[in-house]
Amino acid sequence: MSKNKFYKISTWSTKKKVKVSIVLLLLIIYYFSLPRQLFDKPYSTVIESQEGKLIGAQIATDGQWRFPETDTIPYKFKMCITHYEDEYFNYHWGINPVSTVKALITNLKAKRVIRGGSTLTQQTIRLARDGQKRSYAEKLIEAIQATRLEFRYSKDKILALYASHAPFGGNVVGLDVAAWRYFGNTPDQLSWAESATLAVLPNAPRLIYPGKNQDILLRKRNALLKKIYDNKIIDKTTYELALIEQLPQKPHDLPQIAPHLLQLVTKTKKEKLTKTTINYDIQVRANEIIASYYHNYKQSEIHNIAAIIIDVDTRQIVSYIGNSPTTFQNKKDVDIIRAQRSTGSILKPFLSGAMLDEAEILPKMLIQDIPIVISGYKPKNYSNTYEGGVPADQALFRSLNIPFVLMLQKYSVYKFHDQLQSFGFKSINKHPNHYGLSLILGGAESSLWEITRAYAGMASTLNYFNSHQGKYRENEIQELQWDKDEMKLDFGKERKESATIGAGAIYSTFKALTLVNRPEGDEAWKHYDSAVKVAWKTGTSFGGRDAWAVGLNKKYIVGVWVGNATGEGRPSISGVRMAGPILFDLFKLLPKATWFDTPLDDLEEEDVCEISGYTAGPNCKAIKQLIPYREKKVEICPYHTLLHLDVTEQYQVNSQCELITNIVSKPWFVLPPIMSYYYKNYHSDYKDPPPFREDCDQSGEKNTIEFIYPKHGDVIYLTKNFLSELQPLIAKAAVNTTDRNIYWYLNEEYIGSTTIFHEMPIQTTPGKHYLTIVNSLGASKTIEIEIALSSDN
16 A cells, blocks of 8 residues: 555544544533533422322522422413413424524514524523523523433423423412412412413513503413414313403412421421321311410410321321411410420329339229328329329329329339330430429420320320230330321331330220310210210429320320410419310311220239229228239238227227127228328218227227328428417327327427317427327327428518
């Protein structure tokens, strides 16, 4: 081969490589000419109900109502927008050469822009390149990127991008929000006239939008309707009816029926559209109920109400009302459901259940209800009365404070604190000593979220046990769910033992809670077939700052809080009177659910004393009762004893003063002195044991006298009367002996005696003193008290 020929071949090969390289470079440039993310504008945060209905939205950070991108476009709007903006949308590859040439000629002749000629694909690119100066160079870039966009996405996707970002006047961007703002509806529910109205708006959003330039808007809309009629998209009747539809006027407010749930969603799913678990109809009606009670309660200067409804099995939030429709001054934006508030008595069922589960108590076991002072702590019942002793289930459904303080003292604050942690009370996070015995009476803070979550855990534990042959799950305390598409439940593996409380103890607790007195007007609920059986518990915090009510059945949990978000208390606040009625009105919105099945695999039939509720011994009348099954058994009743009487049964005797053949042995219910002192006021059938006959040895009766008031360590503040005379301390004692006399001593100095009614006025000086009582049998009690003058003196 000649050198010249080789040179020509080599040169041709090089040129070919250059051309190929240029083509490849152009292809690469073309491929990367379109950004991976077309739009970088901020979106509104939007929430829908489980049915797909809009329930709330938050404006985007740039002040625009711009919903997240939609994936589909309704048929009516698709027909309207393509016939108005781009009839050949389905046929071109991003640009329409004919329209482009016609527009170029027209604009050159007029020496200004009269006709655009852009396809919907080009307009989508223009929206994405917002802020670029209009020029022929920019038009070229738009054309190139439009063709590239056609290769990346389908026609439907491109149309969806356009509809999601097109301006519709004012601060309304996108079809979804435009449909809501102008017609109060979703795009798929729009009529042909409404769809046509929206289709013409993006063409001139600053000039034409509802409420302004109505004549121009009407002409454009009707012209579009005529066009789609001429193209046989709609029939004559539809066309004529569309022409007479009115144009929209003032923009509609977007639905905001769950604003505090929207706040919660925004924390983790900002700028997204989230389908929540909210039931639309229940949420709307629940809002109406809360609003009605708010307008009533605000007359008493109580401004805030919160409520939540939960599906037990799925933990889905059915309704979420974080606050009542109050004012900014009354902190309407505070989400009370998540706020930490004093628990009041709302935790009592968890202690009752724990003690039943560990056989520390039985359902109807008598619990002391007497004045107590524990390390200076003096709890009182809400009624300021004492009954000596009450059954455990009654102490629960009546929410008596003193029995529960004594139960917690027996159970241990440390153990109960650990139990609350297992129920998910993470906000109760201080050392148990910080709370002390006040933990059971509102000494801790928690939220409606945590409380209802814990109650849901108990209900779910019982349901699963009954439906799965006596089995439990590892993680029954699950987070409440609000995202319909992202359920995050992990119950773990099955196990033989409950991680919290057993099914039998839970069932017994719920059974007691069905006996809580219903609000006024609903007292006779048991007599109506339509009535809903609900286990419910109320709570009222110290100072009237918080009123709670939580109710449940097999299917639903309802939680209500009433008070002032500012923490300002009101004397009229009560969980029963104020939160209770709301709770039962909310239950009426829910489908009727059955009651819990009896967990027979975790209950056993036991003989218990009819009166005391303790495990029956030989000296009491026994009845059969289902109690939680546990190997550890409650002690045999300490209050039933066998008394030895003479033949008249009027006196106690013993072998030292009566023949054994003449002694009558009879079971007797005997309470300690201080318990019997209060118990007999509420139980007329209670009888003190007969006295010993005078000729009998009574040495066995020692240690049967007690102080009622004051208690050891008390500080008593004395006051003066109108004559400036210092008023005495009135001390009280109880006796359960044959000899009813008590002798009183102050600092070892005799000050008097009492018989039958043991009340002694004591006049003394400020300071520490020792008060002693003694009976004729030698039994005695001594306490230390401190006398101080009231600050009013």
